[in-house]
Amino acid sequence: MSDSSKRKRPLVADKRTSAKPKAKAPSKAAPAKRRRARQKPPRRGGILGFFSAIARWILRLIWTITWRITAVVALVLALAVGYIYTTLPPLEALLDGRARGSVTMLDREGDVFAWRGDQFGGVISAESVSPHLKNAVIATEDKRFYKHFGVSPRGIASAVRINLSEGRGPLQGHGGSTITQQVAKLLCLGEPFDPSAGQTEKEYESSCRRSSLSRKAKEALFSMAMEAKYSKNDILSIYLNRAYMGGGAFGAEAAAQRFFGKSAATVSAAEGAMLAGLLTAPTTLSPTNNLDRSQDRAATVIRLMEDQGFLSKAEAAEAQANPAVLSEAAEAEAGGYFADWVMSSGPEFFTRNTTEDVIIKTTLDQRIQRAAEDGLKWVFDNKVKDTSKAQAAIVVMSADGAVRAMVGGRKTKVAGAFNRATQAMRQTGSAFKPFVYAAALDLGYSPNDTIDDSPYCLNIPGSGQWCPKNYTKNFKGTVSLTNALKDSLNIPAVKISESVGREIVSKVATQFGIKSDLAAGPALALGASESTLLEMTGAYAGILNGGSSVMPYGLIDLRLMGDNEALMGTGGGIGERVIQEDAARQLVYMMEKVISEGTGQRAQFEGRQLAGKTGTTSANKDAWFVGFSADYVTGVWMGYDDNTPLTGVTGGGLPTEIWRETMSRVHAGLPLTDLPMSQPAPSTIVSEPQPQPQPTGRAPAASGNSGGTIIDQVLRDIFGNSSGGSATPSPGAGDR
Known part of the structure; x- marks a missing residue:
């Protein structure tokens, strides 16, 4: 029998559904796995694990204490700086800090020939002063002046290292002070001079410059307050106006007039370097005391200016080849014996102890003064033995x-010396x-x-x-x-x-x-x-x-600076x-x-x-x-x-x-x-x-x-x- 009558199944693929498969249900164990992934590796056990835990605890404690102490210290510092900030006066009140006035003496022709007292030539600013002088001061005193906040930790550390290496205490010798800190000293940290306190002016200035640890700390606070109150150029202006620069001159303008007979706005690189060099030791380095020493110091300042890019190699070479020299009036050593006599013969409240700036016109003829000095020198050079101690007037x-x-004596270029002509x-x-x-x-x-x-x-x-x-x-x-x-x-x-x-x-x-x-x-x-x-x-x-x-006399008239009317006239004559x-x-x-x-x-x-x-x-x-x-x-x-x-x-x-x-x-x-x-x-x-x-x-x-x-x-x-x-x-x- 034939089996063809049996129906065979069609050769086709099974029908596939178009529906997306259902998402797989998340495993209940997934969150636990993720938590285990985030956790640190298991701690060691045993003794090593114990000591490791102790170390971690100590570090956490130190960190907690440190940041809290730091926060408290920062808050205290901020409050201290803020308080000092509120006590700082306006800029204009800080530019002339002299305790005494000055006396400027004019000869019979009206030319300046002598200065006495605390000479102040007038207010200048960091913007108006000669760039050469400004750059020389920064190169010499504080090359990072425009970068720090008033205190330079790097400078302090370097100063301490140098002091210790030279066998001194950490605060003895080099101070590492910034220009701002030097201004703080010039302001005596805001403590004005009080004559009724029983201190002399010299003792007051000495106390302002002492270097104890507490004084340094207060100086740092005062400096930071100034940095917050004033601009950098304001602080530099205070420094350029208040700093003593030798020869009785306070401030760069007075020093420029005193030594060079010109304004601080017009000094050359060599002159600016000499003025800046005086800031280290104004009396010792004063060009009226020792011009050679002052020129040597200026040469060092010029090299610093070149190294820091303030002068080109050619400019530095020119400044070195043509060092600054004194003006004719400065060479006269502040008027010598004649100026001393005028100061001693005038009214004390307008001469020796003046609190004002005084102008005195005198009878001095500088041509005749040179004739007298030259005549005396010629005789002693040609007629007297070199070893003679004889004097003349x-x-x-x-x-x-x-x-x-x-x-008043053979040494003609002096001031304050015994005057054999009058004494x-x-x-x-x-x-x-x-x-x-x-x-x-x-x-x-x-x-x-x-x-x-x-x-x-x-x-x-x-x-x-x-x-x-x-x-x-x-x-x-x-x-x-x-x-x-x-x-x-x-x-x-x-x-x-x-x-x-x-x-x-x-x-x-x-x-x-x-x-x-x-x-x-x-x-x-x-x-x-x-x-x-x-x-x-x-x-x-x-x-x-x-x-x-x-009645011999040297004073023609006396007036206050800026006044046209004389306060007193000639005190002698026929x-x-x-x-x-x-x-x-x-x-x-x-x-x-x-x-x-x-x-x-x-x-x-x-x-x-x-x-x-x-x-x-x-x-x-x-x-x-x-x-x-x-x-x-x-x-x-x-x-x-x-x-x-x-x-x-x-x-x-x-x-x-x-x-x-x-x-x-x-x-x-x-x-x-x-x-x-x-x-x-x-x-x-x-x-x-x-x-x-x-x-x-x-x-x-x-x-x-x-x-x-x-x-x-x-x-x-x-x-x-x-x-x-x-x-x-x-x-x-x-x-x-």
Whole structure:
């Protein structure tokens, strides 16, 4: 049988559904697996695991304590800085921090020649100052100034390392201070100077600069507060205005004016480097103290500026090749002796202790001052041994007492030194004799009157016999008053003084300006009294001006800076008449003979009419020459500070040569002018002695006596026969 009847199934694939399969249900174990994946590897067990757990706990504890302490410290610091921030004044109040004022002195032409006190040249800013100066300060003091927040941890760490390596304490020596920290010190951390606190200004400044740990911490806080309050340029401006830069100058502007005679806005790279170099040690490095040392320091600053990119190699080379030099006024060392004298003679509240900025116009002539300094130097360089310790002083003035130049010692470029022209009281010797003759001429004596120069003694109560002698130990017999002064004879001077009366001579000298106590005995006529060179020169000016007293002066007017009206004017000048004008003119005639024919012949120069008087004290301890032309009066003193006798020096020697070298330079280019002198009338013979003088000691006038000696007759009337005789003369002053 066939099986075809059986139906076969069609050869087709099974029908597939188009529906997506259902998602597989997540396993309940999946979350636990993920948690196990996030968990750290299982901890070790045993001893290692125990110690590991302890270490982890300690670290967590340290971290917790540290961040909390840090947060507390940061909060405290923020509060402290914030408090200091609120106490800081406006910027303008911090730019001039001087406790005292300044004195600026002008010469007779109105040019600045000296400074005293705390000099402040005016406010400058970091934007207006010369870029060279600004860059030099940053390169030298704080090269990361514009990058830190007031304190430089790197700088402090470096300073501590250097201090320890050099065997000092960590805070001793290098401080690592930023400019901001230095400003904080300049502001004394906001603690103003209080004179009532019992501290001196010097002690206050010292306390502001102490370096204790607590002080450093407060300094850091103050610095950060300033950084928050002021801009970087503001802080730099405070520094440039308040920093002391030597020579009495506070701030860059005052220093630039003081040393270079220009504004801080215009200083060159070399000048800016020198100013920046002063900040390290302003007194030691001051160019007025040691220019070479200051230039060496500036060279170092220039190298720093080049290294930090503030100067190109060519600019640095030019600055090194042309170092900064002082201005002419700065080279004068702040006016020297003359400026010191003006400061000491002016009102204290406007000079030594001024709290204001004062301008004083003076009588100084800088050309004449240089002439005096050069004249003194020339004589000592060419006429005196290098090893000599002898000193000299010079005063030059006009006939009205206006002092034009003053040299108080051989070291002319000084300030605050002992001034031998104004402070040294020295015996005047024969330089005093013109006052003896001035008294006689005012009473009517004539330059042609005669006197006997012969041995002469006086009995002095309580001292015994006193017998003066001439310098030459010789006697000239009958001489005129003119010749007696010309040759500086001692015996005629004493006789005239005794005839006129010592009281009269003392009064004349005092009224001419000799302020010291004058000798009471007969040695008065020979200059046994002491005086200063300034007084003597002023007294001779009275002779030149016609017989009126003179008060030497150096101050013309004084005013506050910025004011046009003077607070005070001249404190000296011509005063009351002392002797008659004709007597003064006759005395000038006699003193002219001293230079043209007598002991002062070395003073002659250029054919000018000159008058003066030499002076040498006993034992040659002092030598003088004081004289004048028609234009100027000059006095010269020479001697030793310890009164050692001069060897081979008299008033007619080296002092006269110093006078000539000074006056010849002073008169360079001036026309020849005659002296105001009178030729005396011809003498007449007096046959009868004059009546006995009155008890005051004032002798009657003599009208000339070419044959007899009327003065000797008067002396015989007063003292009997004590004049003359064969008594042996005792030593006395005199000169050549």
